[in-house]
Amino acid sequence: MAKVPQLRNASLWQTKSFINNEWVGSDNGATFAVSDPGNGDHLGDVPEMGVAETRRAVAAASEAYKSFSKTTTKSRQDLLNRIFALINENADDLAKMVTIENGKPLADAKGEVGYGNSFFEWFAGEAVRTYGDVVPAANPDLRNIVIKQPIGVCAILTPWNFPIAMITRKLAPALAAGCTVVIKTPAETPFCALAIAHLCKEAGVPAGVVNVVTTDKNVADVGKELCENPIIKKVSFTGSTRVGKILMQQSSNTLKKLSFELGGNAPFIVFDDADVDAAVAGAIACKFRSSGQTCVCANRIYVQSSIYAEFAAKLSEKVNQFKLGYGLDEGTTHGPLIAERALDKVQQHVEDAIKRGADVLNGGKRVGGNFYAPTVLANVPADALVNHDETFGPLAALTKFETEEDVIKLANDTDVGLAGYMYSRDVGRVWRVSEALEVGMVGANAPILSQACIPFGGQKQSGFGREGGRQGIEEYQTTKLIAMGGVI
Numbered sequence: 204m205a206k207v208p209q210l211r212n213a214s215l216w217q218t219k220s221f222i223n224n225e226w227v228g229s230d231n232g233a234t235f236a237v238s239d240p241g242n243g244d245h246l247g248d249v250p251e252m253g254v255a256e257t258r259r260a261v262a263a264a265s266e267a268y269k270s271f272s273k274t275t276t277k278s279r280q281d282l283l284n285r286i287f288a289l290i291n292e293n294a295d296d297l298a299k300m301v302t303i304e305n306g307k308p309l310a311d312a313k314g315e316v317g318y319g320n321s322f323f324e325w326f327a328g329e330a331v332r333t334y335g336d337v338v339p340a341a342n343p344d345l346r347n348i349v350i351k352q353p354i355g356v357c358a359i360l361t362p363w364n365f366p367i368a369m370i371t372r373k374l375a376p377a378l379a380a381g382c383t384v385v386i387k388t389p390a391e392t393p394f395c396a397l398a399i400a401h402l403c404k405e406a407g408v409p410a411g412v413v414n415v416v417t418t419d420k421n422v423a424d425v426g427k428e429l430c431e432n433p434i435i436k437k438v439s440f441t442g443s444t445r446v447g448k449i450l451m452q453q454s455s456n457t458l459k460k461l462s463f464e465l466g467g468n469a470p471f472i473v474f475d476d477a478d479v480d481a482a483v484a485g486a487i488a489c490k491f492r493s494s495g496q497t498c499v500c501a502n503r504i505y506v507q508s509s510i511y512a513e514f515a516a517k518l519s520e521k522v523n524q525f526k527l528g529y530g531l532d533e534g535t536t537h538g539p540l541i542a543e544r545a546l547d548k549v550q551q552h553v554e555d556a557i558k559r560g561a562d563v564l565n566g567g568k569r570v571g572g573n574f575y576a577p578t579v580l581a582n583v584p585a586d587a588l589v590n591h592d593e594t595f596g597p598l599a600a601l602t603k604f605e606t607e608e609d610v611i612k613l614a615n616d617t618d619v620g621l622a623g624y625m626y627s628r629d630v631g632r633v634w635r636v637s638e639a640l641e642v643g644m645v646g647a648n649a650p651i652l653s654q655a656c657i658p659f660g661g662q663k664q665s666g667f668g669r670e671g672g673r674q675g676i677e678e679y680q681t682t683k684l685i686a687m688g689g690v691i
């Protein structure tokens with residue numbers, strides 16, 4: 204029996220896919236089960252959609268694009284504002300849904316709903332500011348006007364770690380730009396995505412503009428269809444670098460515009476001129492946010508040798524104060540991991556570091572179900588697996604360094620480059636290191652970067668394209684020149 208959560212607004216809990224403003228099952232009636240990672244409860248079943256159903260979603264989005272792309276920016280601004288208001292009205296229910304699907308504690312889930320919704324507010328503002336240019340011409344008989352237009356039907360593929368915010372960060376700018384979308388939900392967290400679709404419908408989003416396809420086993424086929432279907436003009440993906448590479452290859456025949464937010468391996472550097480207490484608080488926030496399951500979480504913590512012992516002792520003491528537990532329980536500060544495979548990866552990194560001589564200051568083991576004890580390892584050598592591969596879990600690995608030059612080399616010794624952090628009170632050093640880090644985002648004495656107003660994105664194999672900020676809407680637009688002759 205499915206354990207449907209008690210919600211104030213029960214209509215948020217939808218169990219079908221969403222095509223052309225209708226709730227639909229799969230053609231053969233197949234479904235897949237979704238469970239609560241915090242206690243294993245069966246939450247419900249959603250349709251196992253395949254290629255045929257995905258094509259119908261794309262066709263609906265294509266039909267809707269004909270009129271939606273011609274709406275005024277003001278009407279789209281109003282639409283986004285209505286969605287924003289509805290998400291606010293339903294914020295408590297949505298947060299509860301995030302917690303039971305994803306496991307994160309309720310306070311964090313509330314934070315995610317607010318963060319996710321801020322993209323509707325931000326892009327409602329940006330919708331009416333999609334200015335073009337008038338460019339002085341090379342020929343006296345010519346006038347150049349550059350306009351922005353929506354790019355077309357977009358595919359949106361997102362991960363489970365932010366079941367709402369990873370969707371809204373793409374959906375809001377797409378709608379603001381005048382695009383229509385097909386969203387493929389993560390198999391672990393489809394209900395939050397369906398709730399957002401429901402609120403879009405309530406807000407008056409026309410039929411076919413937002414479509415949601417749920418799938419688990421058919422994900423590779425559905426993903427391939429979205430990448431290869433010539434109607435789709437843009438694929439926006441957040442997830443692993445491994446899957447990003449597959450999607451890029453599949454999109455090459457139709458040369459789609461792509462934005463990829465992929466894996467990270469963020470260095471967190473603490474220099475000996477830092478405020479150590481602030482750096483410890485920052486490391487706690489940055490490393491253990493969502494139990495380490497965010498792409499911008501610190502993955503490698505480098506501490507300068509003279510303050511290493513003090514930093515390690517203070518960090519360990521703070522981690523001892525965590526309360527690991529079920530996300531809806533009062534007092535829980537940290538929740539479970541998403542699934543068994545996530546625990547396996549943390550365990551592999553812990554065992555590898557210990558084998559290479561690391562000391563366990565906290566945790567270092569599974570503690571039942573999907574829970575892994577928040578872990579601090581000291582004296583982790585630079586060549587340990589954790590320093591080269593994203594853990595995506597609650598493991599703080601502390602590595603000692605001697606000089607600024609050494610640590611910059613260590614920090615950049617990776618194929619990916621999403622976020623990087625540093626603590627230092629020397630303003631010259633802050634500039635030097637910020638410029639030297641091969642990442643898309645730097646937090647200088649700041650452990651949390653994420654806001655709707657910033658260009659979020661990476662370098663190297665962390666992907667390309669930017670989400671949020673004034674840049675975010677450009678990912679869903681094309682630039683057109685109209686050169687007008689015969690004007691004199």
Ligand SMILES: NC(=O)c1ccc[n+]([C@@H]2O[C@H](COP(=O)([O-])OP(=O)(O)OC[C@H]3O[C@@H](n4cnc5c(N)ncnc54)[C@H](O)[C@@H]3O)[C@@H](O)[C@H]2O)c1
Nearest residue numbers: 361362388389422423426441442443446464465466467498
């Ligand atoms: N850069 C960012 O903004 C960002 C944000 C969140 C997560 N991530 C990254 O995502 C990873 C963790 O998430 P994950 O393990 O769920 O990633 P994942 O790549 O396995 O899955 C992400 C999404 O891709 C889908 N998917 C999987 N195989 C597919 C295929 N063959 N075709 C189409 N879609 C497919 C999944 O169903 C899911 O919806 C980490 O590496 C993390 O850093 C990056």
Ligand SMILES: O=CCCC(=O)O
Nearest residue numbers: 364496497498499653
């Ligand atoms: O997990 C990656 C995205 C989280 C964020 O936007 O801060």
